[in-house]
Amino acid sequence: METKDSKKVWPEEVRGPIWAVASGKGGTGKTTVAVNLAWVVGEKVQLVDCDVEEPDAHLFLAGDASALREVTTQVPWIDQSKCDFCGLCAQFCQFNALAVVSRVSLVFPELCHGCRGCSMLCPHQAISMVSHRVGQMEIREIGPRLTLLTGTLDVGSPQAGPVISAVKELRDPRILTILDAPPGTSCSVESTLRGVNRVVLVTEPTPFGLHDLKLIVELVRLLRLSFGVVINRMVPGQDLVRRYCEEEDIPVWLEIPEDRRYAEAGARGRILVDEFPELRAAFVRLVDQLKEADG
Amino acid sequence: MKILVTTEGENLQAQLDVRFGRAKNFLVYSTDTMKWNIVDNQDNQDAGHGAGVSSAQKVVDLGVTAVVSGHFGPKAYEVLSAAKIMMFSTSDCTVEEAIDRHRNGKLPLVTTPKEPQSH
Ligand code: SF4
Numbered sequence: 001m002e003t004k005d006s007k008k009v010w011p012e013e014v015r016g017p018i019w020a021v022a023s024g025k026g027g028t029g030k031t032t033v034a035v036n037l038a039w040v041v042g043e044k045v046q047l048v049d050c051d052v053e054e055p056d057a058h059l060f061l062a063g064d065a066s067a068l069r070e071v072t073t074q075v076p077w078i079d080q081s082k083c084d085f086c087g088l089c090a091q092f093c094q095f096n097a098l099a100v101v102s103r104v105s106l107v108f109p110e111l112c113h114g115c116r117g118c119s120m121l122c123p124h125q126a127i128s129m130v131s132h133r134v135g136q137m138e139i140r141e142i143g144p145r146l147t148l149l150t151g152t153l154d155v156g157s158p159q160a161g162p163v164i165s166a167v168k169e170l171r172d173p174r175i176l177t178i179l180d181a182p183p184g185t186s187c188s189v190e191s192t193l194r195g196v197n198r199v200v201l202v203t204e205p206t207p208f209g210l211h212d213l214k215l216i217v218e219l220v221r222l223l224r225l226s227f228g229v230v231i232n233r234m235v236p237g238q239d240l241v242r243r244y245c246e247e248e249d250i251p252v253w254l255e256i257p258e259d260r261r262y263a264e265a266g267a268r269g270r271i272l273v274d275e276f277p278e279l280r281a282a283f284v285r286l287v288d289q290l291k292e293a294d295g
Numbered sequence: 296m297k298i299l300v301t302t303e304g305e306n307l308q309a310q311l312d313v314r315f316g317r318a319k320n321f322l323v324y325s326t327d328t329m330k331w332n333i334v335d336n337q338d339n340q341d342a343g344h345g346a347g348v349s350s351a352q353k354v355v356d357l358g359v360t361a362v363v364s365g366h367f368g369p370k371a372y373e374v375l376s377a378a379k380i381m382m383f384s385t386s387d388c389t390v391e392e393a394i395d396r397h398r399n400g401k402l403p404l405v406t407t408p409k410e411p412q413s414h
């Protein structure tokens with residue numbers, strides 16, 4: 001299942017940095033920034049799509065999905081012939097993943113957090129832990145220098161966390177990693193940002209953009225991460241976000257001007273830095289700033 | 296027999312609560328003695344995932360024959376059906392009216408759960 005390499009703990013000096021691209025809400029161009037960043041970075045890099053409910057980086061980066069792996073969690077299975085329906089397990093489970101009614105004990109795997117408590121406490125050893133599929137992962141070799149790792153949550157499964165952790169684990173820790181975080185500030189964003197060295201926050205210059213930016217700034221500050229801002233679809237005169245960043249002493253690493261040509265190229269799944277030299281230059285500068293911050 | 300009605304309030308004149316899993320209170324009514332009592336469900340009102348399962352488990356443990364509410368989520372539905380508890384649906388009425396409607400056979404038996412909401 002797992003490659004031995006990824007499990008190994010590498011000493012600090014050979015570990016590659018991890019950058020994350022996040023956004024307080026969807027539709028800010030977060031994936032566009034992550035993809036273009038990975039494209040111009042100029043060294044071996046792996047892009048990890050952690051937006052497991054709606055992964056979309058592969059729409060920009062053509063490559064065959066080679067290795068497919070399942071992500072599973074451990075959930076209880078109750079042997080009805082051993083169970084005497086005492087109900088202890090259901091009373092114990094704080095996630096309400098179990099119910100015991102007259103002559104049936106029921107398991108709701110999608111609510112289970114895999115703590116194993118129920119299986120240890122059952123007086124009749126009726127509970128064993130079994131694998132339960134929650135999603136899958138794909139590895140795509142996009143080019144000699146870029147690998148895309150995609151995590152996809154199964155429809156109906158509410159737990160993004162295990163899939164995000166699994167797909168992050170899949171990376172080679174020795175090379176640079178860029179994480180495309182899920183939009184918003186939910187606990188799946190927290191799962192993504194854990195262990196990251198640098199966060200790029202993508203926002204729009206509008207009042208709504210500012211509102212959502214503030215929420216995610218709060219989160220990354222709470223996690224004590226170093227971060228900067230990319231303002232997308234910048235319009236001259238829209239200084240709201242710029243001023244906020246100034247006041248809060250947050251570096252603005254890049255401003256991408258509002259341009260219909262960019263939007264159209266993006267909608268066609270094109271990589272912007274390949275079509276627009278001015279954007280390539282801008283993203284190369286962004287890489288420099290991220291590396292500088294890495295010191 | 297005992298029937299249970301989900302409600303926002305604490306007596307027969309209170310409004311029915313149509314959300315089974317997140318109802319504030321359960322009113323348990325005995326058709327034999329015509330007495331009733333209130334069972335608090337507030338711990339599930341604010342619960343995240345799993346409110347349906349634990350509300351249903353609570354209902355099963357109360358030993359009622361039927362539940363009158365508005366709609367039942369898929370997990371609550373599974374638990375209650377496994378316990379062979381009958382589910383009935385109604386809306387816009389007091390607890391007393393709901394009990395009357397049930398006794399007069401005016402309420403439809405619920406045979407499918409409410410579709411889960413995406414989030
Ligand atoms: S604790 Fe064990 S015996 Fe009791 S209800 Fe649960 S599975 Fe059955």
Ligand code: SF4
Binds near residue numbers: 097112117
């Ligand atoms: S393993 Fe833990 S979370 Fe899962 S059902 Fe058992 S007690 Fe609940």
